[in-house]
Amino acid sequence: MFPHDGQSVARGLALKQVTAIARTTLVEAIQQPIAFLILLSAVVTTLLVPVFQFHRFGEDGRLARDSGLSCMLVFGLVLAAGAAGRTVSGEIARGTASAALGKPVRRVTFLLAKALGVLAVSAFFWLGVLSATLLAERGSAHFITHKDYSGYVTDVITLALSAAGVAAALLVAAARHYFGRRRFGVSAFVGVALSQMLVALVTGFYNRLGQLYPLHGEAACAGCGADHAHAAGWVFYHPELNLRVIPAALLVLCALAVFTALATALATRLSTGSTLAVCAGVLLLGLAGDSLLTGAPFWSGRGLAAGLLPDLQNFWLCDAVARGGRIAWRYVGEAALYALTCCAFFLGAGCLAFRERDLG
Amino acid sequence: MPESKRQPVIETRGLRKVFRDFWRRPTVEAVKGLDLTVNDGEVFGLLGPNGSGKSTTIKMLLGLLRPSAGVVRVLDAAPDDTRAKARIGYLPEVSHLHPFLTPRETLMYYASLFGMPRKEAVRRTHELLVMVDLEHAADRAVGGFSKGMARRVGLAQALVNAPGLLILDEPTSGLDPIGSREVKDLVCALAQGGVTVLMTSHLLADVEDVCDRVAILERGVLRAEGKIAELLRQPDAVRFEVEGLDEPDAAAVRAELEARTGRRVRQEYPAMSLERYFLQVVARDGQQRAFAMAPFLGAAPADTNS
Numbered sequence: 001m002f003p004h005d006g007q008s009v010a011r012g013l014a015l016k017q018v019t020a021i022a023r024t025t026l027v028e029a030i031q032q033p034i035a036f037l038i039l040l041s042a043v044v045t046t047l048l049v050p051v052f053q054f055h056r057f058g059e060d061g062r063l064a065r066d067s068g069l070s071c072m073l074v075f076g077l078v079l080a081a082g083a084a085g086r087t088v089s090g091e092i093a094r095g096t097a098s099a100a101l102g103k104p105v106r107r108v109t110f111l112l113a114k115a116l117g118v119l120a121v122s123a124f125f126w127l128g129v130l131s132a133t134l135l136a137e138r139g140s141a142h143f144i145t146h147k148d149y150s151g152y153v154t155d156v157i158t159l160a161l162s163a164a165g166v167a168a169a170l171l172v173a174a175a176r177h178y179f180g181r182r183r184f185g186v187s188a189f190v191g192v193a194l195s196q197m198l199v200a201l202v203t204g205f206y207n208r209l210g211q212l213y214p215l216h217g218e219a220a221c222a223g224c225g226a227d228h229a230h231a232a233g234w235v236f237y238h239p240e241l242n243l244r245v246i247p248a249a250l251l252v253l254c255a256l257a258v259f260t261a262l263a264t265a266l267a268t269r270l271s272t273g274s275t276l277a278v279c280a281g282v283l284l285l286g287l288a289g290d291s292l293l294t295g296a297p298f299w300s301g302r303g304l305a306a307g308l309l310p311d312l313q314n315f316w317l318c319d320a321v322a323r324g325g326r327i328a329w330r331y332v333g334e335a336a337l338y339a340l341t342c343c344a345f346f347l348g349a350g351c352l353a354f355r356e357r358d359l360g
Numbered sequence: 361m362p363e364s365k366r367q368p369v370i371e372t373r374g375l376r377k378v379f380r381d382f383w384r385r386p387t388v389e390a391v392k393g394l395d396l397t398v399n400d401g402e403v404f405g406l407l408g409p410n411g412s413g414k415s416t417t418i419k420m421l422l423g424l425l426r427p428s429a430g431v432v433r434v435l436d437a438a439p440d441d442t443r444a445k446a447r448i449g450y451l452p453e454v455s456h457l458h459p460f461l462t463p464r465e466t467l468m469y470y471a472s473l474f475g476m477p478r479k480e481a482v483r484r485t486h487e488l489l490v491m492v493d494l495e496h497a498a499d500r501a502v503g504g505f506s507k508g509m510a511r512r513v514g515l516a517q518a519l520v521n522a523p524g525l526l527i528l529d530e531p532t533s534g535l536d537p538i539g540s541r542e543v544k545d546l547v548c549a550l551a552q553g554g555v556t557v558l559m560t561s562h563l564l565a566d567v568e569d570v571c572d573r574v575a576i577l578e579r580g581v582l583r584a585e586g587k588i589a590e591l592l593r594q595p596d597a598v599r600f601e602v603e604g605l606d607e608p609d610a611a612a613v614r615a616e617l618e619a620r621t622g623r624r625v626r627q628e629y630p631a632m633s634l635e636r637y638f639l640q641v642v643a644r645d646g647q648q649r650a651f652a653m654a655p656f657l658g659a660a661p662a663d664t665n666s
Contacts, residue, residue, distance in 0.1 A: 012475065016473075017475070095452060099517070101424060103470060183501075358379075360419070
């Protein structure tokens with residue numbers, strides 16, 4: 001059934017295999033209740049920050065943003081490392097890896113496909129939490145100067161819509177499970193992420209005071225933080241989301257990719273629990289490495305550790321977005337390249353470890 | 361095909377497998393210098409008690425375990441050669457299935473691992489679901505299946521690529537007598553179509569029913585190998601079977617034989633096997649089903665170049 005000879009056919013086959021394994025990994029990972037709970041926790045925590053802010057110093061938006069990005073990193077790491085550990089070491093233990101590798105699938109293809117599947121889970125999680133972060137920042141109290149009102153305004157409508165989106169996603173997932181026998185975990189995971197993206201789009205139809213567009217001139221602007229060029233004419237759609245968060249969030253996604261690769265590599269030899277423990281250690285050292293390991297000679301223990309550990313400070317730049325700051329896209333590109341190098345290193349080591357692994 | 365012209369499909373020479381612990385210390389030697397040859401078109405049975413090294417041997421043939429020493433050739437290639445694996449169907453000892461996938465999704469998944477075009481995969485999946493009598497449960501997650509149903513899905517996935525070499529590890533494990541009979545019929549049908557089959561089983565009657573040759577392993581060592589008829593033949597005993605012989609005639613024949621040979625003659629009334637009786641009873645009640653094997657009867661071995 002190996003259809004033809006030739007490299008192009010072999011590449012086509014490998015691509016089909018990668019797609020099939022990655023898709024199965026994605027479904028397997030998100031249908032686990034823990035994946036949905038992690039996403040739900042991250043989204044709800046992010047959305048609750050603007051509600052439970054008691055100390056305002058004009059930085060409510062920043063607090064919401066930082067909390068959202070922190071949730072994205074911490075919950076995302078748990079999700080990525082847990083999913084990679086479960087899907088690789090779990091499949092080896094359950095024997096489904098043997099069943100797949102009993103087919104014409106190379107071990108390298110299998111492992112890379114697994115990593116891609118987990119990365120897809122992380123990306124979906126990232127989209128959901130990024131949307132929730134943008135909504136939380138918009139919803140948090142902002143000082144606005146409007147023709148009708150000046151002062152701190154909490155965008156209750158946006159926060160309520162976000163919460164309603166989560167509730168609606170759960171109801172839809174339950175209905176799909178009851179009537180259509182669809183997997184609740186998958187529907188809920190996808191639904192929660194999509195609901196936040198949808199609400200983020202919907203926010204473009206009203207301003208922070210809850211006035212529906214189209215509005216004209218000063219009536220439209222309610223402290224959106226933009227350059228107010230639109231104040232001269234009609235505004236039909238204006239999401240008022242702080243899109244400067246996106247580069248900072250992309251850097252977090254890079255960190256998640258690095259941890260996905262690390263966890264996938266570790267899981268070829270370690271159990272899920274051990275994989276999570278090592279990832280937690282790398283996270284702590286990676287964040288502290290900047291201060292602990294910098295300046296040590298390369299051929300010392302500290303120097304080697306600094307060389308081998310991913311420097312996670314490169315991926316945590318939320319302070320750069322504060323007070324109207326921007327992260328240069330060039331920096332994001334360089335960080336992505338660094339993340340790609342780390343991923344290649346970890347996955348290469350993982351492939352070597354998996355090549356000689358006995359699959360019982 | 362004459363015995364001498366048959367090409368070896370599986371060959372092992374001096375095959376050894378030593379399992380090691382985390383510190384690379386040897387824990388157990390599961391296979392000790394195994395020499396084995398399975399020829400094209402044969403149904404070969406690998407027998408042995410628990411822990412004799414049957415499954416370990418199979419996993420080395422598939423490249424899932426690395427041999428500690430020795431040579432393995434499968435379809436004239438190394439065990440981890442993907443071109444050779446494309447012609448192999450493998451049913452593991454336990455049907456390792458993704459519990460959240462349905463049988464249809466499972467078969468589509470495995471078909472895609474062979475690079476099968478979607479249209480062909482859909483057709484093949486349907487045929488296999490009909491064959492293993494799981495069409496009614498095709499869209500239920502296999503996690504809720506009984507062991508026998510999961511076994512049927514496992515069997516279907518082993519046949520998804522129309523293999524030229526079929527490796528079955530305990531294929532009848534977990535199946536009811538009817539399912540077990542159907543699997544054996546399927547193996548015979550595939551063998552008639554030219555498929556080489558290597559199977560292991562604890563159920564010796566199963567092996568006896570379908571295998572041409574067997575090898576018996578014990579603690580990783582090959583104890584016996586050969587054609588079943590030759591291994592089981594008792595050269596110093598002769599059996600006659602006569603239908604409808606009444607008691608006085610039977611006694612007379614027996615007396616005559618004893619008088620001529622000077623040896624004791626044993627008189628028996630042969631009984632059918634319990635399996636055959638069970639199948640007759642179930643068939644009488646109209647419940648017997650059969651694998652819809654039509655698409656697989658006479659199936660040619662998978663062609664690497666077509």
